[in-house]
Amino acid sequence: MGPVIRLAGVTKAYRLVHQRPFLARELWRRLLQKPSRTETFTALRDVSFEIERGEAVGVIGTNGSGKSTLLSLIARTSYPTAGTVEVEGRVGPLLELGAGFHPDLTGRENIFLNASLLGLSRAEVETRLESIIDYSGIRTFIDSPIQTYSTGMTARLGFSVVAHTDPDILLVDEVFAVGDADFQQRCEETIRGMIARGATLFLVSHDMRVVREICSKVIWIEEGRVREIGDPAKVVERYLHSAQPVGAG
Amino acid sequence: MPSLQTFTDIYRYRFVLANLVGKDLKAMYRNMALGFLWSLLNPLVLVVVLSLVWTIFMGAGRDFPSLVLVALIPWNFFSYCLTGCSGAIRNNVSLIKKVSFPRQILPVSIILTHLVHFAIQSLLIVLVLVLFPPPGKVLGLQLLWLPVLVALEIGLVVGSGLLVAGLNVLYRDVQYITDSLLTILFWASPVLWSAGPESGLADWGWLRYAYFLNPLAGILEGFRDVLYFGRPPAGGPLLAALAVTLCIGYLGVRSFWRHEREFADLI
Numbered sequence: 001m002g003p004v005i006r007l008a009g010v011t012k013a014y015r016l017v018h019q020r021p022f023l024a025r026e027l028w029r030r031l032l033q034k035p036s037r038t039e040t041f042t043a044l045r046d047v048s049f050e051i052e053r054g055e056a057v058g059v060i061g062t063n064g065s066g067k068s069t070l071l072s073l074i075a076r077t078s079y080p081t082a083g084t085v086e087v088e089g090r091v092g093p094l095l096e097l098g099a100g101f102h103p104d105l106t107g108r109e110n111i112f113l114n115a116s117l118l119g120l121s122r123a124e125v126e127t128r129l130e131s132i133i134d135y136s137g138i139r140t141f142i143d144s145p146i147q148t149y150s151t152g153m154t155a156r157l158g159f160s161v162v163a164h165t166d167p168d169i170l171l172v173d174e175v176f177a178v179g180d181a182d183f184q185q186r187c188e189e190t191i192r193g194m195i196a197r198g199a200t201l202f203l204v205s206h207d208m209r210v211v212r213e214i215c216s217k218v219i220w221i222e223e224g225r226v227r228e229i230g231d232p233a234k235v236v237e238r239y240l241h242s243a244q245p246v247g248a249g
Numbered sequence: 250m251p252s253l254q255t256f257t258d259i260y261r262y263r264f265v266l267a268n269l270v271g272k273d274l275k276a277m278y279r280n281m282a283l284g285f286l287w288s289l290l291n292p293l294v295l296v297v298v299l300s301l302v303w304t305i306f307m308g309a310g311r312d313f314p315s316l317v318l319v320a321l322i323p324w325n326f327f328s329y330c331l332t333g334c335s336g337a338i339r340n341n342v343s344l345i346k347k348v349s350f351p352r353q354i355l356p357v358s359i360i361l362t363h364l365v366h367f368a369i370q371s372l373l374i375v376l377v378l379v380l381f382p383p384p385g386k387v388l389g390l391q392l393l394w395l396p397v398l399v400a401l402e403i404g405l406v407v408g409s410g411l412l413v414a415g416l417n418v419l420y421r422d423v424q425y426i427t428d429s430l431l432t433i434l435f436w437a438s439p440v441l442w443s444a445g446p447e448s449g450l451a452d453w454g455w456l457r458y459a460y461f462l463n464p465l466a467g468i469l470e471g472f473r474d475v476l477y478f479g480r481p482p483a484g485g486p487l488l489a490a491l492a493v494t495l496c497i498g499y500l501g502v503r504s505f506w507r508h509e510r511e512f513a514d515l516i
Contacts, residue, residue, distance in 0.1 A: 014514055023420035076349035077513040091349070099347035104276040113268040117348050122264050 002088075003050035004169060004200050005074060010083035012044040012069050012224075043069040045224045046083070051217075053168075056201040058215035058232060060208070060239055066224040067204045068173065071095065074202060075171055089200075090119055092167025097158030103147035107138065107157055110146055114158070118165045128164045136160035156183060163190050170194060172203040188214070208236050255502055258351035265350065269358035274365060288366045289373050292321060296377070299441065312477075315383045318374055319476040320440045320469040323398075326367040327406055327465060328431050333359040334410035335417045335427045338512055345513050352509040356414040360406055374476065385479025394482055398471045401487075401494060405464050408498030411505040418515050419508060438465040443473060464490040464497070 016039040044066045051057055059067050072078035073085050075093050093099075100117055101110045111132055115125045133139050136157045138149075146154060162170075170191060192214065195201050205211055211218060211232060218235040220228040228235050259266070278285060296318050303309040309316075337356040338345060345352070378387060417423040437460075444460065453460070460466055467490030471482035 020419070020421040020515075022422045023416060023426060024422055026420060072346070072513060075347070077346055079510045093347055093349075095347045096343060099343040100341075102272050102276060105272055109272070109275065113265075113272055116262075116265040116268045117344070117350055 002052075003086075004053045004088045005049075005051040005202065006084075006086040007050075007073075008048050008084050008086075010044055010047045010073065010080045010085060011042065012066075012073065012078070013040040013042045013081045015039075016041050043224055044073075044080075047221075047224075047226055048083075049219060049226060049229060051200060051202070053200055054195065054198050055217055056195050056215045057203065058211035058218045059202070059204045059221060060206075060211060060218060060236065061221035061227075065221045067221055069224075070221065071171055071173055071202070071204055074169070087169065089168025090165065091169045091171060092118070092162045092165055092199075093171045094159065094162050095171060095173045097155040097162075098146075099158070101146050101154060101158065104145055106145055107136075107142040107149070108133075110157070111161055114161045115165065118162065120165055132157075132160045132164045135163065152180060152183065159183075159187060159190075163194070167194070167199060169200045169202060172201065172205075174205055174207075208240065212236055255351075255353055255506055259353060259357055262351060262354050265354055266358050266361065269354065270361045270365070273358065273362040285369055288369050292318070292325060292370055292373060296321065303441075312381045312383050314377050315381045316443065316473070316477055317441060318377045319473050320438075322367065322370045322374055323402060323469060323472050324435065324438065324440045324465070325370065326363055327402065328435070329363045329366065330360050330406045330410055331413060331427055331431060333363065335413040335424050337410075337414040338418050339516055342516050345516060352512055353411060353505060356410045357407070360403070360410055364403070378476065383477040383479070385477060387476060387479050389479055391475050391479060391481045394471065394475050398468060398475070398482070401464075401471075401490060402468050404498055405468070405490075405494045408494060408501035411501035412497065415501075415505040415508050415512075418512050434463065434465060437463055439469050439473070444470065461486045461489045462493060464493040466490070 047070070059070060061067050069078070073080055074087055075091055075095065076087065100114055102113065105113065108129075111129060112125055133142050138153050138156060141149065141153065149157070172191070188210070191201060201214070203211070203215065215232045218230065218232045219226060220235050220239050228238065278287070296314050299317055300314045303313050304311075334356040337359050338352065341355055413423060413427050444466070467486035471487055474480050474482040
């Protein structure tokens, strides 16, 4: 089996725009053929790694080290400036639970909207609907508009939808920080179950306990470069010693 | 072929589109007791006010409501779509940043939503045509031109909608430029006035050609020819509208395709 995620020489630079430019000024500038002044910020530099099917990979690093940029490249919402990103299979983005939910629509209607955006067909949503509602544990409110939901309820529903899309690759960005202890534990169990069934996990977290317990491999990113890849216990240990990051451990 | 995939992706994501259109329609009408009647109220009020003012002060004929409405409803479709599309990407930050899907789905869903409104509002045209009979015989073979006119306007709206949706991510004055342009276009297009053969347009000289560079001129005159005068639309203006629509469509699809990969980085 080949790798499901392969990054080769990936560099991602953002144009630093303090404010979005005006079209009128831009046209004038082009008319006079003045050169444009743009600064760039390089979030990732020459990053290369491969992840095999079924691996559980944790990404650690201080704030601003490029972890989220890495996630957005694998989620295919953003594209590299140089190098290639290859991702095989359906991606389940657990980045911001309930992204794309519409407040005026009911929970049920939002399940259809969200699941279709994540790539499910109408028939697939219909057969999984009951299971999605059961898992979310909010059946009583499923026909009320989302705007009446609490943050925790929205997160439960969001997680439930993604969990039912049979993702080959799970992208997780600190979702364990939302919801109550019970919900967090169920998230963790579900994610472990999916890995056991062959899904690949790509987890960004500052919670070193979670990284150590769930992950089979850790990538430590520093200033946009891969500093270390390897055994979770060892890499986390060295990371904690080098950085002394706030709130870690 | 980038531009071809732009359209095949729309078909591949038709279930998403159906859900997005359903979302817009439901969100719009959920809390309103009169439901879809609201989408008739706005043009109805406008036509009543205009008709009162125009017939009392400017001596317009009895069939003035028909004359205006057959062009006003298609104009509204264009104007609502463009306003909606200019925010299509910018107003969906969390979706764009977190979920990967063909970005053109968003403006296209807005256009489809307004197409539904357009269909509903067309009922109003039928009602007004019955109450204020126009001079021409409306029930005739020229009605076969209606699908052509609607298709042409959809093409125009898709091209210009993609253009403003994408540009509004890159530049922050595009929303305001769009709003102002719509105001200018409203008065430059034959909505409240008509530039048909009856209006002495031939005396305008070169202005006549500038006038038909506005694709809405040919389209709206076409609607008025078919639904008010009961005759087929004039060929020249329609061809001009088609040519300009194709140019705008090319610009819109190309600029959207060139920048869609940066959307998540820029908003």
